[in-house]
Amino acid sequence: MGYAFEKYFAQYGENQIHLEWLITHPDFRRRGAATRLCNWGRSFASKRGWMWTVIASPMGKSLYEHLGCHLVGTETIRVHGEDEGVDIFMMEESYENTSLRRFFIALLATLGSLSLGILYFNFRN
Numbered sequence: 576m577g578y579a580f581e582k583y584f585a586q587y588g589e590n591q592i593h594l595e596w597l598i599t600h601p602d603f604r605r606r607g608a609a610t611r612l613c614n615w616g617r618s619f620a621s622k623r624g625w626m627w628t629v630i631a632s633p634m635g636k637s638l639y640e641h642l643g644c645h646l647v648g649t650e651t652i653r654v655h656g657e658d659e660g661v662d663i664f665m666m667e668e669s670y671e672n673t674s675l676r677r678f679f680i681a682l683l684a685t686l687g688s689l690s691l692g693i694l695y696f697n698f699r700n
């Protein structure tokens with residue numbers, strides 16, 4: 576897991592929120608609990624223009640796909656000396672520059688409203 580993190584996500588440094596553990600009690604699954612927790616983290620990342628990263632289990636993969644994360648790599652983990660292994664999935668969602676993008680959209684919208692206001696004022700006078 577450490578190797579996988581280094582290989583795929585270390586490059587983002589501090590500019591990421593990395594989901595370490597996520598487990599819903601079996602009696603409460605498929606009721607949206609994990610979605611709500613993930614959305615909290617995604618919103619935290621989005622506000623800062625960070626990456627949201629996770630090393631998913633086969634069970635978690637469906638959840639993160641449902642949330643719109645994309646797959647950036649697959650690795651197999653196995654106990655030393657054993658043939659059987661489990662695939663783990665490197666998944667991420669990018670919010671880089673979203674804050675900047677939002678700023679420019681707001682700026683354009685303000686400039687647009689100002690131009691319309693000036694046009695209207697000139698038209699009336």
Ligand SMILES: CC(C)(COP(=O)(O)OP(=O)(O)OC[C@H]1O[C@@H](n2cnc3c(N)ncnc32)[C@H](O)[C@@H]1OP(=O)(O)O)[C@@H](O)C(=O)NCCC(=O)NCCS
Nearest residue numbers: 598599604605606607608609610631632634635637638641
């Ligand atoms: C993965 C896990 C955390 C999901 O928790 P949850 O609270 O049941 O998830 P949600 O109710 O928010 O699921 C949202 C969506 O994710 C997908 N999903 C969740 N669990 C799924 C499963 N077992 N199989 C297929 N899709 C699944 C579905 O699209 C689901 O939407 P739907 O119920 O409307 O079909 C839970 O199954 C669990 O604790 N598993 C064992 C631990 C584990 O593998 N954790 C992930 C580590 S990365």
